[in-house]
Amino acid sequence: MNKLDLLMTGIGGQGIILASDVVGTTALNSQYDIKKTDTLGMAQRGGSVISHVRIAKKVYSPLIKEGDVDIMLAFEKLEAARWAHFLKDNALAIINDYSSPPFSVSIGNEEYPSDDKILTIIKQHTQKVRLIRGNKLAKMIGSVKSLNILLLGCISTLMPFPVEAWRESISEHLPSTLHDINLAAFDYGRKEMKHAYR
DSSP states (O other): EEEEEEEEEEESSSSHHHHHHHHHHHHTTTTEEEEEEEOOOOTTSSSSEEEEEEEEESOOOOOOOOOOOOEESSSSSHHHHHHGEEEEEEEEEEEEEEOOOHHHHHSSOOOOOOOHHHOOOEEEEEEESEOOHHHHHHOOOOHGGGGGHHHHHEEEETTSSOOOHHHHHHHHSGGGGGGHHHHHHHHHHHHHTTTBBB
C-alpha cells in the first residue's frame, strides 16, 4: 500500500473519534506513518462528525482534499451523501444502513431523503457502494455501542495490517471490561463485508 486516504463520517455519539484513533494506532504499530484530524459539529450528540485519516510510509498533511478519498466509512446514511464529494472516482463507500434525521427534519422544516436519493447522490461519485447492517448486528451482539468497532472490522479487510494488530489496538483503546464484546463485534464486521449489499 503506497497510501490510503480514509474519511470517516457520522454523527456525535457513534464513536467515530475512537474508531479513527484505533485505525491510527493500528497503522503506526504496522510501521506506517499516519496523520489525522477530527471535526465535530455543534452538538456533541447528533451533530456531524468527520475524521480525516491519512496513511502512507510518509504523510505530510492531515487533511484530505476533495476528490481524493479512497475509502469512506459512513456511520449514518445522510452523512455519507453530505461528504460524497470527497470521494475519488472508483472510491469505495462503506455505509452503515442507519438513518438519524437531523433536528431540521425532526421539527418538520425538511424531509429526510429516501434511500434511493441518498444512493443516487453517492453514485454520482462512485459506483462502489456497500451497505452494512451495522446497528442491527451490534444489537445482536449485545451492545449498539460496539457499532464503531464492528465497522472497523469491515474496513480491516481492505487494509494491509495484520488482524492481530487491529485486535491489540482495540484492546489498547478500550477498558478491559469491554474487550470481549468489542473484539466479537470486530470479527462480525469482518464477516459482514462478505455479505454487504448495495
